[in-house]
Amino acid sequence: MSELTLTISGMSCGGCVASVTRALQAQDGVAAVTVTLAPPQAHIRYDAAVIGAQQLENAIEDAGYDIVRG
Numbered sequence: 001m002s003e004l005t006l007t008i009s010g011m012s013c014g015g016c017v018a019s020v021t022r023a024l025q026a027q028d029g030v031a032a033v034t035v036t037l038a039p040p041q042a043h044i045r046y047d048a049a050v051i052g053a054q055q056l057e058n059a060i061e062d063a064g065y066d067i068v069r070g
Contacts, residue, residue, distance in 0.1 A: 001031055002048040007068040008060060011040045016065070023063035027051055
């Protein structure tokens with residue numbers, strides 16, 4: 001299993017956390033997701049043979065949030 005922690009901008013409430021969690025859990029290969037508001041992050045355990053980090057980032061962006069880079 002691989003692990004990835006992404007910082008997310010635009011999350012401001014529990015509904016946002018639920019939205020990002022649902023978007024990530026819907027992806028094949030995701031084993032576990034923890035999304036927090038403080039700090040605004042998603043910690044993801046996933047099978048890299050099934051899904052890549054870019055696809056996980058895309059799922060968050062498709063849900064309407066931005067990944068903080070750099």
